[in-house]
Structure formats: C-alpha cells, structure tokens
Amino acid sequence: MNKTITAEAQIASNIVSAKISARKVNVFYGDTHAIKDVSIEILDRSVTAFIGPSGCGKSTFLRCLNRMNDTIDICRVEGTIELDGHDIYDASVDPVQLRARVGMVFQKPNPFPKSIYDNIAYGPKIHGLAQSKADLDGIVESALRRAALWEEVKDRLAAPGTGLSGGQQQRLCIARAIATAPEVLLMDEPCSALDPIATAQVEELIDELRKSYSVVIVTHSMQQAARVSQKTAFFHLGLMLEYDDTSKIFTNPDHEKTQAYITGRFG
Numbered sequence: 001m002n003k004t005i006t007a008e009a010q011i012a013s014n015i016v017s018a019k020i021s022a023r024k025v026n027v028f029y030g031d032t033h034a035i036k037d038v039s040i041e042i043l044d045r046s047v048t049a050f051i052g053p054s055g056c057g058k059s060t061f062l063r064c065l066n067r068m069n070d071t072i073d074i075c076r077v078e079g080t081i082e083l084d085g086h087d088i089y090d091a092s093v094d095p096v097q098l099r100a101r102v103g104m105v106f107q108k109p110n111p112f113p114k115s116i117y118d119n120i121a122y123g124p125k126i127h128g129l130a131q132s133k134a135d136l137d138g139i140v141e142s143a144l145r146r147a148a149l150w151e152e153v154k155d156r157l158a159a160p161g162t163g164l165s166g167g168q169q170q171r172l173c174i175a176r177a178i179a180t181a182p183e184v185l186l187m188d189e190p191c192s193a194l195d196p197i198a199t200a201q202v203e204e205l206i207d208e209l210r211k212s213y214s215v216v217i218v219t220h221s222m223q224q225a226a227r228v229s230q231k232t233a234f235f236h237l238g239l240m241l242e243y244d245d246t247s248k249i250f251t252n253p254d255h256e257k258t259q260a261y262i263t264g265r266f267g
C-alpha cells in the first residue's frame with residue numbers, strides 16, 4: 001500500500017519537478033544590492049509569474065536564469081542556480097549554449113533585420129540543429145505553428161520580420177526562441193507593448209507553451225499573472241517575500257505587503 005502511494009507521489013513529483021533551483025542568490029550592480037538571498041524552485045511544465053513594484057528586482061533575477069547579466073560589466077551574481085541539477089554558472093558552461101536551452105523574450109519585440117524565415121532559422125543554424133535545407137524548413141514551420149503565427153505568414157516568409165504588426169513581431173520572437181528547442185522560456189513583460197487582442201493571443205500561446213516548457217514571466221499586470229501562471233513569486237526591494245500557488249497569492253497571501261500590492265495599495 002505504502003509502496004503504491006510512494007510511486008504515485010513520485011509520478012506526481014516528476015510531473016511538476018523543479019527545472020531550475022536557485023539558492024541564496026545575491027546580485028549587485030556595483031554597490032547596489034539588487035537581489036537579496038533569493039531561493040526558489042521553478043517547476044517544469046508550468047508558468048511562474050514574477051510580480052512586484054518597479055525596481056524590486058524582477059528583471060534582474062529573471063536575467064540571472066540564463067546568465068544575461070553576464071553582459072552587464074558592473075553586475076555580479078552570487079549563490080547557486082541549477083538547471084536540471086547542474087550549476088549554470090560553472091566555468092564549463094557556455095553561456096551561448098545555455099541561452100539556447102533557456103530562451104528569452106523581451107518587453108519590446110526585437111526581430112532581427114532579416115526575413116521572417118531567417119529570424120527563425122538563425123538560431124538552429126548556428127547551433128547546428130538542421131542537417132539540410134528541408135530540416136531547416138521543417139524547424140521554421142514548426143516554430144511558427146507553435147507560436148500561432150504560421151497561417152498569417154506562410155505566404156510571405158521572405159518578407160522582413162520588422163514589417164509585421166507588434167503582436168505578430170512578438171509571436172515571431174517567441175517562435176525564434178522556440179526554434180532552438182529550449183527547455184525554459186523567460187519572458188520579460190512580453191505583452192507590455194501589445195494591444196489587448198495581441199495580448200490575449202500571446203497569453204493563449206503561453207498557456208499552450210507550458211505543456212512543453214517551464215515558462216517564467218515578469219509582469220506588471222495582476223490580471224495577467226492570475227490568468228497565465230500556476231505559481232507566483234512576489235518581489236519587494238530585492239527580496240522574494242512570498243512564493244506560492246498563484247491561486248493562494250491572489251486570494252489569501254501570507255504577507256501583508258503581497259496583499260497590499262495585489263490590491264493596488266502600492267506599486
């Protein structure tokens with residue numbers, strides 16, 4: 001009997017196992033202590049939202065998860081961050097390879113000044129994911145389909161990516177991130193430059209993506225966090241004050257500052 005329960009518990013824990021484990025992470029920009037002792041387990045195949053007032057460190061912490069902060073000279077990261085149990089800050093890890101596994105979508109859609117096709121094909125090409133032109137065509141089509149953009153662009157793949165609407169450009173950037181077969185997708189306010197219709201499309205897409213990936217999204221919209229995420233982390237002045245199921249955070253948070261923030265009393 002006990003054995004059965006243990007096996008079931010194990011299956012359940014595998015389904016929602018931790019993809020990223022961060023322990024005692026501190027981040028400094030010169031003398032500014034931007035992230036203070038943050039520890040978190042980010043689950044696979046689910047959406048985790050980072051919320052909190054402006055300047056609390058959401059984007060800084062998000063950028064630690066694929067070492068984007070390496071590109072900022074004055075930034076120093078301390079602590080441990082593991083992806084599938086392996087330290088991503090280990091000297092043997094190539095940050096470019098890491099960023100193919102942990103993709104990122106930014107606030108403002110930023111397609112390359114290239115064709116729609118080449119925007120998607122670029123990553124798979126440099127990472128050697130396609131053996132032939134037919135392979136590459138397949139990857140491009142599949143990424144555009146998964147990003148719910150294929151039907152809108154299939155007849156104009158040679159047109160510039162920058163000629164698409166804002167919402168289409170953001171889905172193009174999501175398709176570009178997916179094309180390198182990542183395991184984690186980091187999204188830094190991916191809908192803040194989009195209108196409500198494009199926002200709804202991207203949110204629908206995020207819900208679809210969580211079937212395959214671990215998705216982490218920074219958002220200023222409480223409604224968006226509540227709609228798209230299963231877990232929510234509340235940041236305040238560089239600390240992660242609370243991390244729990246999204247339903248709990250938005251109905252019965254433990255911390256009074258979380259309560260004040262989600263009800264719009266500050267931030």
Ligand SMILES: Nc1ncnc2c1ncn2[C@@H]1O[C@H](COP(=O)(O)OP(=O)(O)OP(=O)(O)O)[C@@H](O)[C@H]1O
Pocket residue numbers: 029032034052053054055056057058059060061072
């Ligand atoms: N490149 C940088 N150089 C110096 N300080 C920085 C840099 N980026 C962020 N900071 C500082 O780190 C702290 C956290 O900023 P961060 O952008 O991570 O917050 P945030 O919660 O994402 O804010 P917002 O919601 O406004 O985007 C702030 O004090 C900010 O001024």
